[in-house]
Amino acid sequence: MANTKKRSRPAGAHPEAAPDTESRILAAAREVFTRSGTAGARMQDIAREAGVNQALLHYYFRSKQQLADRVFRDAATTLFSTIPRVLPQDATLEQMVRGFVHTYIETMRRTPFLPAYIAGEAHQDPARFVAIIATVTGTDPQKGWQQVLRRFQAVIDAQVAAGAMRPMLAEHLVVNIVAMVAFPFVARGVLIGVHGMDEAAYERFLDERRDELPRFILNALRR
Amino acid sequence: MANTKKRSRPAGAHPEAAPDTESRILAAAREVFTRSGTAGARMQDIAREAGVNQALLHYYFRSKQQLADRVFRDAATTLFSTIPRVLPQDATLEQMVRGFVHTYIETMRRTPFLPAYIAGEAHQDPARFVAIIATVTGTDPQKGWQQVLRRFQAVIDAQVAAGAMRPMLAEHLVVNIVAMVAFPFVARGVLIGVHGMDEAAYERFLDERRDELPRFILNALRR
DNA sequence: GTCTATACGCAGATAGAC
DNA sequence: GTCTATCTGCGTATAGAC
Numbered sequence: 001m002a003n004t005k006k007r008s009r010p011a012g013a014h015p016e017a018a019p020d021t022e023s024r025i026l027a028a029a030r031e032v033f034t035r036s037g038t039a040g041a042r043m044q045d046i047a048r049e050a051g052v053n054q055a056l057l058h059y060y061f062r063s064k065q066q067l068a069d070r071v072f073r074d075a076a077t078t079l080f081s082t083i084p085r086v087l088p089q090d091a092t093l094e095q096m097v098r099g100f101v102h103t104y105i106e107t108m109r110r111t112p113f114l115p116a117y118i119a120g121e122a123h124q125d126p127a128r129f130v131a132i133i134a135t136v137t138g139t140d141p142q143k144g145w146q147q148v149l150r151r152f153q154a155v156i157d158a159q160v161a162a163g164a165m166r167p168m169l170a171e172h173l174v175v176n177i178v179a180m181v182a183f184p185f186v187a188r189g190v191l192i193g194v195h196g197m198d199e200a201a202y203e204r205f206l207d208e209r210r211d212e213l214p215r216f217i218l219n220a221l222r223r
Numbered sequence: 224m225a226n227t228k229k230r231s232r233p234a235g236a237h238p239e240a241a242p243d244t245e246s247r248i249l250a251a252a253r254e255v256f257t258r259s260g261t262a263g264a265r266m267q268d269i270a271r272e273a274g275v276n277q278a279l280l281h282y283y284f285r286s287k288q289q290l291a292d293r294v295f296r297d298a299a300t301t302l303f304s305t306i307p308r309v310l311p312q313d314a315t316l317e318q319m320v321r322g323f324v325h326t327y328i329e330t331m332r333r334t335p336f337l338p339a340y341i342a343g344e345a346h347q348d349p350a351r352f353v354a355i356i357a358t359v360t361g362t363d364p365q366k367g368w369q370q371v372l373r374r375f376q377a378v379i380d381a382q383v384a385a386g387a388m389r390p391m392l393a394e395h396l397v398v399n400i401v402a403m404v405a406f407p408f409v410a411r412g413v414l415i416g417v418h419g420m421d422e423a424a425y426e427r428f429l430d431e432r433r434d435e436l437p438r439f440i441l442n443a444l445r446r
Numbered sequence: 447g448t449c450t451a452t453a454c455g456c457a458g459a460t461a462g463a464c
Numbered sequence: 465g466t467c468t469a470t471c472t473g474c475g476t477a478t479a480g481a482c
Binding site: 035036037039040080113116117118119120121122123124125126129130133142145166168169171172175176178179180182183184186187188189190191192193194195196205208209212213216217219220221222 | 339344394399406409419435
């Protein structure tokens with residue numbers, strides 16, 4: 001714990017060069033942990049995926065726990081930092097909804113296991129989740145979340161004042177939007193299984209939702 | 224595998240009597256598996272929770288895998304059999320939506336870990352999920368799902384013909400509804416952590432949603 | 447920095463007494 | 465049916481050569 005020794009790096013001379021060992025291990029760990037979860041992941045699988053020996057994992061990250069925490073922290077940062085990014089300062093409610101849905105679906109379909117991984121880890125150890133996201137400086141998820149809520153609430157209130165929509169708490173609107181966008185990813189396994197989908201059908205399903213969801217949401221908000 | 228020997232039971236004489244050992248083990252297993260997931264669960268924890276020795280778990284269920292499969296199968300059956308139950312044969316779209324939302328939230332808040340557990344297991348091993356739900360006879364989830372879709376589509380089409388709503392695929396409507404209802408449970412850990420909620424606040428949040436969601440959904444469906 | 451070999455502990459599973 | 469004691473294997477972690 002107290003030991004966080006820094007190793008000398010091979011001088012980041014070539015920013016475009018092939019990823020170094022530590023990066024390859026991290027990428028492999030991301031892959032395996034997001035697929036199997038922390039408890040189900042095996043260090044040997046990560047080593048094989050990275051093309052190195054298992055001992056190297058401990059050389060770079062000391063323990064499975066520390067490696068897992070690192071991956072989890074990175075993943076949480078990625079997932080939550082996406083939200084504020086799609087909300088430009090002077091957007092209308094319609095623009096916010098369309099931007100949110102589109103960006104999120106397109107971002108997540110590139111790493112479709114991420115939402116389920118985060119949800120699973122947060123479920124199995126809520127305290128660890130809270131503790132780890134607390135260490136994320138700069139883009140603190142909790143602060144970012146509050147910021148998103150205030151932004152939405154301001155736009156909602158303006159719309160209500162203009163008689164264009166009914167009053168609504170931003171908490172529920174945002175959770176509704178996130179739920180409809182994220183659910184097909186978080187419950188991907190269930191959906192594919194119950195629906196009898198293959199990969200291609202799942203992708204088409206996502207395409208449909210990317211177009212359908214903004215309609216559905218904006219319609220729900222009309223006065 | 225081939226060995227599924229039946230043991231003689233202490234004669235189910237007293238249906239109201241204290242649960243027998245097998246039931247207590249099963250209840251404990253449900254508790255531990257839904258909290259920690261199959262990979263994270265420990266047989267010792269289940270034994271302690273059930274107040275018996277670890278060897279008894281193997282006596283009754285032979286292996287962790289078989290016990291886990293049993294718990295998973297029961298949980299999936301519970302979760303999915305709830306859907307058709309809340310959809311009476313001659314209900315209107317409004318009744319279906321209201322009934323669905325209300326029943327689901329009230330059912331799930333009694334076993335709030337169930338949705339996240341199912342989603343997590345299905346995510347980590349989709350093939351196992353498909354295989355296990357395939358063994359569920361009678362209330363086969365896949366058949367039940369198709370049935371729900373047809374029911375919704377029929378009512379939607381009627382509403383569209385009457386000029387009361389715009390055309391929409393039942394797949395997306397049902398996924399939207401399930402998403403908004405289930406998401407606070409599946410992503411419970413994330414939500415509580417990011418939102419900074421305690422248990423009581425989470426319960427109030429659910430209460431609000433139980434009232435808010437039908438409004439939101441029915442509004443979204445208007446022409 | 448990277449490898450092979452190995453130590454070590456934990457958790458699942460079995461044997462066998464009662 | 466239920467227990468205690470024990471075996472076994474797997475997965476993490478370390479030692480130490482190169």
